[in-house]
Amino acid sequence: MERIAESIMLSWGGKRILLAFAAGALAVLALPPFNFFAVLFISFPVLVWLLDGASGSAERGLLGRIRPAFATGWWFGFGYFVAGLWWLGNALLVDASGFAWALPLAVLGLPAILALFYGLATATAWLLWSDGIGRIAALGAAFGLIEWLRSFVLTGFPWNAMGYAAMPAPLMMQSVEFVGLFGMSALTVFVFSAPALVGTRQGAVTGLVAALVLFSAHLGYGWFALYRLDSTSAVASNAIVRIVQPAIDQSAKWDLEARERIFARLLAFSAVPPREGEPRPTHIIWPETALPFLLTENPGALSRIADMLQVGQTLVTGAVRFEDGVGGAPQRYYNTIYVIDDEGQIIGSADKAHLVPFGEYLPFENLLRRFGFTPVAETFGGFSAADRRGLLALPGGLGAVPLICYEAIFPALSSVPEARGDLLLNLTNDAWYGMTPGPYQHLRQAQLRAVETRSPLVRAANNGISAVVDTGGRIIGSLPLGEAGVFDVALPSPSDQFLLIRIRRFNFGLIIVIMVVMAVVARRSKNQRFD
Known part of the structure; x- marks a missing residue:
């Protein structure tokens, strides 16, 4: 040597x-x-x-x-x-x-x-x-x-x-x-x-x-x-989460002709009966920007979601949200998580706070657009960041720490100021990266957030890798990269054995x-x- x-x-x-x-x-x-x-x-x-x-x-x-x-x-x-x-x-x-x-x-x-x-x-x-x-x-x-x-x-x-x-x-x-x-x-x-x-x-x-x-x-x-x-006893959670992985090709995501087919696919997967003898899911989770349209442009969408949901069920989905500009300002678009109840009402939402440079927004936008630069996710002209982060309240008394896409790679974002959450909720769309190491690396980093916080991780990805991870970083349910389908898992409880940040x-x-x-x-x- x-x-x-x-x-x-x-x-x-x-x-x-x-x-x-x-x-x-x-x-x-x-x-x-x-x-x-x-x-x-x-x-x-x-x-x-x-x-x-x-x-x-x-x-x-x-x-x-x-x-x-x-x-x-x-x-x-x-x-x-x-x-x-x-x-x-x-x-x-x-x-x-x-x-x-x-x-x-x-x-x-x-x-x-x-x-x-x-x-x-x-x-x-x-x-x-x-x-x-x-x-x-x-x-x-x-x-x-x-x-x-x-x-x-x-x-x-x-x-x-x-x-x-x-x-x-x-x-x-x-x-x-x-x-x-x-x-x-x-x-x-x-x-x-x-x-x-x-x-x-x-x-x-x-x-x-x-x-x-x-x-x-x-x-x-x-x-x-x-x-x-x-060996530590914990109060079992009553929540049963269903993860929907639709495996929509990214090139078809915002295709006008494919929107109805994509939405119908999401609804059909969500309505699949549970296995014999298994309880029905209480929370159905769709991935980041799963809705292939703006809700305000499709007024019947909430009604169809309500028809799909059974009494007591909740849909948690990624979507694009927009706000009208004030005083002549342009509209602002947000990468958002919506919580929708069984009556088709939006009862909660959380916007993405840490955006992807050049992907969701342009740094020095006025200058770079002069040279022809645009964000890769240019469908809506770029996104705005949330003003604040907080727990997302879910039915069943659950408080979720929202992590949209690559927010899960930042240890500092796996907690919010006001309280400790019951779970980490990571909605993502790794279809951008195809069948490459990227989705595997992304999942590993999200896994570590569960270990750091001793909170379960619920992860829904458009094309994989969707998973539910317990407080020890162990995957207790998942769908592989590129596979479309659903799986149901009883939500693990957060551990009371954890170290402060x-x-x-x-x-x-x-x-x-x-x-x-x-x-x-x-x-x-x-x-x-x-x-």
């Missing part, structure tokens, strides 16, 4: 770029749908060894010295995000005549921007670089902080944060309740970088023991948390402080040896 490490450290030019890019791309195999997390034991040691050999020119000042480290991290990140997000281009091919020109921007441009974060992480870590365990502590702390920054800088896009790679199954998901996604990201980088110490013989025993202890604690806490959840944030901060202290001590020790 020492020869391999030395060869990587001494690499230069195109070989160094290729190694960094390949190491990042390889790490994607740890994510859904592959879940082969062991590849990180290759990706991160390669990154560490590349950084060992990333020395810049002292004559060019600080920027000159850190430039090679930044470039190494950027190429690593570029490989990771190209391999992990290439499927975003599929959304542009739904209307290829209007958006195919932007394919390079989605497949290469966005990864190039996201890679800047990883370049910043490696450059920051290099400032505290040493020759032992301190350097992997510096790398872990830098990645943890950068993944946190990625959750809100430029509106935020923490998709495929590195911590997800260490949580492929419920047993390995429970630690996120204790340290949060960004704490998991820091610990993931530290643990999977530990084999690099063997290649340089500096602090190998200490580092490997520390990594083994942390990994064992990760598994041990997973077992304990799941055992605690299963502020405790998770404190633990994340503590992890970063400990790692930085380790890095500083190691750096000072190295400097003293060479003085």
Whole structure:
């Protein structure tokens, strides 16, 4: 291993770029749908060894010295995000005549921007670089902080944060309740970088023991948390949810000629009798923007919904809502969840608060429209964001935290200020991305929100993957990607065994402080040896 490490450290030019890019791309195999997390034991040691050999020119000042480290991290990140997000281009091919020109921007441009974060992480870590365990502590702390920054800088896009790679199954998901996604990201980088110490013989025993202890604690806490959840008695929920997955092709979603067929399909799936001996559903859930029209333009729709619903049943559906402009202002459109009772009355609604840039709205709209840019979801000219977020009241005394589409990837949005919800309600439309890794990655991130909050997750997706997830992150009912149908599940109850968000944030901060202290001590020790 020492020869391999030395060869990587001494690499230069195109070989160094290729190694960094390949190491990042390889790490994607740890994510859904592959879940082969062991590849990180290759990706991160390669990154560490590349950084060992990333020395810049002292004559060019600080920027000159850190430039090679930044470039190494950027190429690593570029490989990771190209391999992990290439499927975003599929959304542009739904209307290829209007958006195919932007394919390079989605497949290469966005990864190039996201890679800047990883370049910043490696450059920051290099400032505290040493020759032992301190350097992997510096790398872990830098990645943890950068993944946190990625959750809100430029509106935020923490998709495929590195911590997800260490949580492929419920047993390995429970630690996120204790340290949060960004704490998991820091610990993931530290643990999977530990084999690099063997290649340089500096602090190998200490580092490997520390990594083994942390990994064992990760598994041990997973077992304990799941055992605690299963052994803790909870009041059973009386709600039976039916998830409807219509599998409507995105190209037909707003086709005028297909609207009646789509609506009839949704109604027919919703009215399917339950299995013999099983109770009928109390709540029927349709996916994001399931209604293929504006309710105000189809006055008979509510009547047909009422005819479909039996007494005591409720429909929860995604739809587009609009408001008339005030004082000559244009109409405003919202990506909305409606709650409709058995009399066809709208008794509740929640609008999406965190919109997708370039998908649902245009940043710097006045400027970009002059150059021909439009949102990908341009059917209604773009959406407006909700002014506030709150619990969505559902019949049966349930309070749902609404998460529309990719709102589920933001840990901060899995709770609302005024109260704790009884469930997380995630309506989405992943048909944009076809039969690609995208829907699998999206589901995994939503699963982790259930573990963090110890609340069940109810997820309805147009083309998959629809699922109901319990408070331990275990899927108790689902429909696979691309399959149309319904399934009924008794709604799990939220657990009263959960950690407050502020405790998770404190633990994340503590992890970063400990790692930085380790890095500083190691750096000072190295400097003293060479003085």
